[in-house]
Amino acid sequence: xxxxxxxxxxxxxxxxxxxxxxxxxxxxxxxxxxxxxxxxxxxxxxxxxxxxxxxxxxxxxxxxxxxxxxxxxxxxxxxxxxxxxxxxxxxxxxxxxxxxxxxxxxxxxxxxxxxxxxxxxxxxxxxxxxxxxxxxxxxxxxxxxxxxxxxxxxxxxxxxxxxxxxxxxxxxxxxxxxxxxxxxxxxxxxxxxxxxxxxxxxxxxxxxxxxxxxxxxxxxxxxxxxxxxxxxxxxxxxxxxxxxxxxxxxxxxxxxxxxxxxxxxxxxxxxxxxxxxxxxxxxxxxxxxxxxxxxxxxxxxxxxxxxxxxxxxxxxxxxxxxxxxxxxxxxxxxxxxxxxxxxxxxxxxxxxxxxxxxxxxxxxxxxxxxxxxxxxxxxxxxxxxxxxxxxxxxxxxxxxxxxxxxxxxxxxx
Numbered sequence: 001x002x003x004x005x006x007x008x009x010x011x012x013x014x015x016x017x018x019x020x021x022x023x024x025x026x027x028x029x030x031x032x033x034x035x036x037x038x039x040x041x042x043x044x045x046x047x048x049x050x051x052x053x054x055x056x057x058x059x060x061x062x063x064x065x066x067x068x069x070x071x072x073x074x075x076x077x078x079x080x081x082x083x084x085x086x087x088x089x090x091x092x093x094x095x096x097x098x099x100x101x102x103x104x105x106x107x108x109x110x111x112x113x114x115x116x117x118x119x120x121x122x123x124x125x126x127x128x129x130x131x132x133x134x135x136x137x138x139x140x141x142x143x144x145x146x147x148x149x150x151x152x153x154x155x156x157x158x159x160x161x162x163x164x165x166x167x168x169x170x171x172x173x174x175x176x177x178x179x180x181x182x183x184x185x186x187x188x189x190x191x192x193x194x195x196x197x198x199x200x201x202x203x204x205x206x207x208x209x210x211x212x213x214x215x216x217x218x219x220x221x222x223x224x225x226x227x228x229x230x231x232x233x234x235x236x237x238x239x240x241x242x243x244x245x246x247x248x249x250x251x252x253x254x255x256x257x258x259x260x261x262x263x264x265x266x267x268x269x270x271x272x273x274x275x276x277x278x279x280x281x282x283x284x285x286x287x288x289x290x291x292x293x294x295x296x297x298x299x300x301x302x303x304x305x306x307x308x309x310x311x312x313x314x315x316x317x318x319x320x321x322x323x324x325x326x327x328x329x330x331x332x333x334x335x336x337x338x339x340x341x342x343x344x345x346x347x348x349x350x351x352x353x354x355x356x357x358x359x360x361x362x363x364x365x366x367x368x369x370x371x372x373x374x375x376x377x378x379x380x381x382x383x384x385x386x387x388x389x390x391x392x393x394x395x396x397x398x399x400x401x402x403x404x405x406x407x408x409x410x411x412x413x
Contacts, residue, residue, distance in 0.1 A: 015203070023270045026206030027213050034217025041218030044211040051208020054201045055280040058194060060149055062283055063304045064158055065190035070300035071162025072169070072184050082406055086302045089402045090310045091346065093250075097242055097312040097394075098345035101319020102338060104238045110230035110324045149279075155304055198283045209274045231324050235387045238316040239394045247401045254408045264292035265400050272396035276388040278307040281396050289400055298407040306399030311349040313394030317387065318345040318366045325372045341366060 014022070034041045137156050139145035145153040165187075168180030248258045262269075268288035272281040282304060289299040322341055326333065333341075344366050 022206040026209040030210040030213025033214040041214040045215035047211030066300040067158040068162040068187040095346040097315035101316035105320040105323030108234040273393040312398035313391030315349040
């Protein structure tokens with residue numbers, strides 16, 4: 001009886017602590033365990049895998065229900081206005097991110113002294129054509145798309161379903177109106193159910209973060225980080241500029257309080273950093289957007305799309321990666337090649353979003369544009385875990401910044 005009471009008191013204490021605090025503690029403990037026990041820390045990796053599985057479990061129903069509800073609680077004209085603002089934002093910030101990655105890497109000169117390993121073979125998935133990307137958005141079987149977690153297809157079908165339910169609710173036929181209202185109520189109930197499941201998953205998050213961090217640090221150690229320190233340093237510096245300079249400037253231009261914004265979204269940033277998954281972080285991203293005061297219609301519409309399309313961090317990755325490759329083979333840039341790389345990097349970041357092996361495909365597209373051998377992709381594989389963390393954090397931060405800017409502009413109209 002005494003033990004049960006102690007556990008209850010401990011649980012209440014744990015439950016009341018902020019999510020950011022719990023995540024930070026789990027992250028720090030994970031680093032310590034990884035450094036102390038090395039590869040043996042991999043024994044904790046199942047805890048991290050379980051956390052990622054739980055997050056991914058919630059993602060599809062969360063998108064499915066919240067998007068339908070969002071479409072039905074927002075004026076269709078307003079949704080068109082939101083889309084007309086968020087997509088130019090994605091393109092402009094992604095192009096700028098590629099340029100930042102290029103400039104930083106040219107100054108730091110990563111890869112100098114590195115050589116391509118002999119007989120290096122890298123299997124890179126085929127890059128989908130623009131037509132294939134567009135066609136693949138429309139699924140031949142929606143249930144198959146749901147089962148496989150094909151997010152772009154799910155978003156496409158869900159938005160259409162949301163509009164159809166909206167038209168049903170405003171039909172002249174009484175029976176159709178009743179069906180429309182019933183469907184909306186079911187979706188609202190599903191949204192609430194998903195939200196409550198998410199809150200339970202997030203209580204486990206610190207343990208999952210501990211497992212991921214311990215296994216990653218234990219396996220990678222500091223040797224790999226030192227071997228490609230300039231590449232990693234250029235990547236982190238590029239992301240720092242995007243997050244600490246570019247995003248605050250954009251927020252300030254639209255009169256969004258910068259310090260309050262970053263304080264409110266730090267949970268999503270930390271989760272993205274640890275999980276290396278924009279989609280896996282989406283439930284936390286939506287929660288953080290609500291905390292930041294972004295209206296639900298804007299957040300629920302833009303953030304699921306941003307998690308699959310908006311890749312600012314990946315764009316920085318392409319800029320830094322192409323300079324590293326150029327250093328390895330002794331390639332020299334000119335104005336034309338830089339412009340070509342920026343365009344290719346922007347299209348690669350947006351066009352390969354949500355595609356398995358997107359990072360490798362994107363780098364291959366940019367390397368091809370610059371005339372560099374794609375085998376060099378293998379040189380960065382050893383530190384991908386370290387750089388992917390900060391790139392994903394940048395991706396997610398960019399998603400929320402875009403949502404905040406659009407929300408602010410919508411309220412001013």
